[in-house]
Amino acid sequence: MPNYIxxxxxxxxxxxxxxxxxxxxxxxxxxxxxxxxxFRSVRNQRPxxxxxxxxxxxxxxxxxTLPPNDADFSIRWRLIKSSFARAxxxxxxxxxxxxxxxxxxxxxxxxxxxxxxxxxDFDAHFDYIHYNPVKHGWVRRVADWPHSSFHRWVRxxxxxxxxxxxxxxxxxxxx
Numbered sequence: 432m433p434n435y436i437x438x439x440x441x442x443x444x445x446x447x448x449x450x451x452x453x454x455x456x457x458x459x460x461x462x463x464x465x466x467x468x469x470f471r472s473v474r475n476q477r478p479x480x481x482x483x484x485x486x487x488x489x490x491x492x493x494x495x496t497l498p499p500n501d502a503d504f505s506i507r508w509r510l511i512k513s514s515f516a517r518a519x520x521x522x523x524x525x526x527x528x529x530x531x532x533x534x535x536x537x538x539x540x541x542x543x544x545x546x547x548x549x550x551x552d553f554d555a556h557f558d559y560i561h562y563n564p565v566k567h568g569w570v571r572r573v574a575d576w577p578h579s580s581f582h583r584w585v586r587x588x589x590x591x592x593x594x595x596x597x598x599x600x601x602x603x604x605x606x
Contacts, residue, residue, distance in 0.1 A: 439504075473507050495507075
């Protein structure tokens, strides 16, 4: 089994990629209200700031900042994933290992995280998140994807409504 080393930085900012186990399913957007409630519930229990988020049908990206003296993003993801899974009707394909462990087969077991190093790194990941629906071909313009914090940042004046990312962000492949 791989030995995952996580970068725990109290009060730090992190970029995450979290994906469904079966990447052809569209559970995240089909059940967006359930996912939002899972986030809301966990944020009430264990506060954190969502700086940027995009929810695609089969995966999501987030940029979070944790409270000072708190670096436990893993528990937050476990709670979000389990809350969402409990709300879904059973019926997904389960491996023998998942059956033995009595696990659901909705989420990939792990998630990808990156500890943000500085403002430049934060800004690059912030833009990557918002451009992601275009990158994956779901829409032609960033503003056309409804499940993104992009709209909030347009309202607050950070992005123009017709923003399209710089070339270096468009060429990133973090997944």
